[in-house]
Amino acid sequence: MFDADWAAAQAAAEEELERWDEQGPGAVVLGIERGRLQLLAARGRAECGGAALDGTSVFRWASVTKHVLAACLLESGVLPLEMPLGAALPELAPAPAAVTVAQALAMQGGLPDTRESLTLLGFHALDRTDAAALLAWSAGIDRLNAEPGTEVAYSNGGYRLLEAALARRGVVFAEWVAARAGRLGLGMHASEHWSDPVPGLVPGHVVGQTGWSHGAQGMHLSAAGSLSGSAEDLALWLADLMPRPEFARMSRPLPLASGQATSYGLGLRLLQIGGEMVAGHGGAQPGYRAGFLCAPGEARALVVLSNRDDGDATGIAARVWARMRSTRLRRDAVGTWAPPGLYAAPGGDLWAEVKPGAISVRDAEEALFAASDGWVESAAPQSMMRLRCTDGAIVGEMFHKPVRLLPVSAGNGEAEAPELDGHWIGDGALLGIRGTRLRWGAGPRATDVALTPLGNGRWLFPAMGRRICLTRLAPDRVRLSLARSRVVEYRRL
Incomplete structure (x- = not known):
């Protein structure tokens, strides 16, 4: 049993929120213990x-939808945890079909995002897409980011497949959520698309050169991130x-196939x-940040929801929880531990950029x-x-x-000519390369960008706000990759 100093937690929450303009978007921090409200701090509009x-x-x-x-x-x-996904979704190609339900839930399936x-x-x-x-x-x-059970790497792809697999077995996630929300008297709601009406939903805000604007996305919202509700709703659900017993099973980390321990469960x-x-x-979506922590033995939960892109809900939750427990996170800011700049593995598509206090791996920061020695x-179990x-x-x-x-x-790219000139096609998408320049997109969306060499047949290029890695697999075959998807291939026409 761990004691809780809710007064200290209240003060910590208010300190976290006070740095924001009271008239702009903000956040709500809410804590409960044994069904009773213990903390409520809110700032913003x-x-x-x-x-x-x-x-x-x-x-x-x-x-946050994922645990639901x-x-x-x-x-x-x-859907038994040991069952391969192909048993419920027979149309899956052999590689994803062999991933188990447990691996998909625990970010071990290697399934591309x-x-x-x-x-x-x-x-x-x-761009709008449907389920x-x-x-x-x-x-x-028929390709995976990694062999199942060999790494814990975040991807939403498995949860999309699991929602479809449940529906094939007669369990529709949105209907299940509606039934639980009705029983508990909650406003918890599952949406199909961003544009679907959600009663009382506050807009999410992203900041740009001209100030705040509303966030949005076109892709169908799967059970990887389709829920909405209030801080009260989330706390009462928890x-x-x-x-x-489901919570106890979900919070038990799944070891890798080698038996190595992890810190990510279901x-x-x-x-x-x-x-x-x-x-x-x-959780994060354009203009929204969400996070929660809970201790089932004390029936204690702390929830943070924000309608701004820089809300850092998970960080706020961790710092407030630490103050509530009169402890610290044991996280010391890291100084200069490596020269800033680009790094790459000798082969493959693994690259990183060292930044002050952070590292960006395959364009995910x-x-x-600081640790010992x-x-x-x-600090993230899903990206250890x-x-x-x-x-x-x-x-x-x-x-x-x-x-x-x-x-x-x-200088390593100057001595390595790309030799990639021509037009390339991947699943109907086209790109063109001439020398060290790559043309991405069509019509008014077309951009002409530089290829930055990483060495050994790999280059980076910017597109749609991301840095994409192009890896030459063969003279007429390349792969494009980001942190959560390393499977998209193009062939030279």
């Missing part, structure tokens, strides 16, 4: 200058879930705060913190890293795999 946010304000929960899908799957019992795969084919974030077409297209992809991750391992999850590490700089190279572990990354020298 539903719209700039509009109604004030409070515990009943409705936000998108983004990836896991609860639905476990309660229904129609749907959104990032679409990016690699030139789809913009606002049936996405499933049919995904089913035909209060009902925590005593159930839609839940475990974070160490002081001497306590705390279950929770976070993670904060780093000169090591640095991440433990690294150090030795003789100019970055060595250690990423995603539970050993890594060695070498600095990318400024």
Whole structure:
């Protein structure tokens, strides 16, 4: 049993929120214990200058949805954890069909992320796509990011497939959510698309050169991130879930196939705060941030929901929880641990950029913190890293795999001509290369960008706000990759 200083937590929450303009978008922090409200702090507005946010304000929960899908799957019992996905979705290609339900839930399936795969084919974030077409297209992809059970790497793709598999067995996620929400008196709601009406939903805000604007996305919202509700709704849902056996199973991390321990379970991750391992999850969608932590033994939950892109809901939750427990996160800011710049593995598509206090791996940034004996590490169980700089190279572990990354020298690309001239096609998408320039997109969306060499047949190029890695597999075959999708291939025409 761990004592809770809710007064200290209240003060910590208010300190976290006070840095924001009271008239702009903000966040709500809410804590409960044994069904009783213990903490409520709110700052900001539903719209700039509009109604004030409070515990009943409705936000998108983004990836917080994942643990709800896991609860639905476990309660229904129609998809055994050891069952391969192909048993419920026979149209799947052999590689994804062999991934088990447990591996898909625990980010161990190597399944490519749907959104990032679409990016690699030139789809913009606002381009609308529907569930049936996405499933049919995904089913035909017979490649994985990694061998199942060998790494924990975040991807939404498995949850989309699991939602479809549940429906094939007669369990429709949106209907299950509506039934649970009705029983508990909650406003928890599952949407199909961003444009679907959600009662009371506050707009999400992203900041640009001219100030705040509303976030949006066009891709169908799967059970990887389709839920919305208030902070009160989420806290009461957790209060009902925590005593159930499903929660205990979800919060038990799934080891890798080798038996190596992880800190990610079934839609839940475990974070160490002081001497306590705390279950929770976070989520992000354009203009929204969400996060929660909970301790089932004390029936205690802390929820943070924000309608701004820089809301850092998971960080706020962790810092407030630490103050509540009169402990600290054991996270010391990292200094200069490696020379800033680009690094790449000797082969394959693994690359990284070292930044002050962070590292971007395949264009996904993670904060780093000082560990012992000169090591640095991440705090996210779904993107575990433990690294150090030795003789100019970055060595250690990423995603539970050993890594060695070498600095990318400024001249290594000058001696390596791309030899990629021509037009390339991948699943109907086209790109053109001439010398060290790549043309991406068509018509008014077309952009002409430079290829930045990483060495050994790999280049980076910017597209749609991302840095994509192009890897030459053969003279007339290349692969494009991002952090969550490493399977999209193009062939020279």
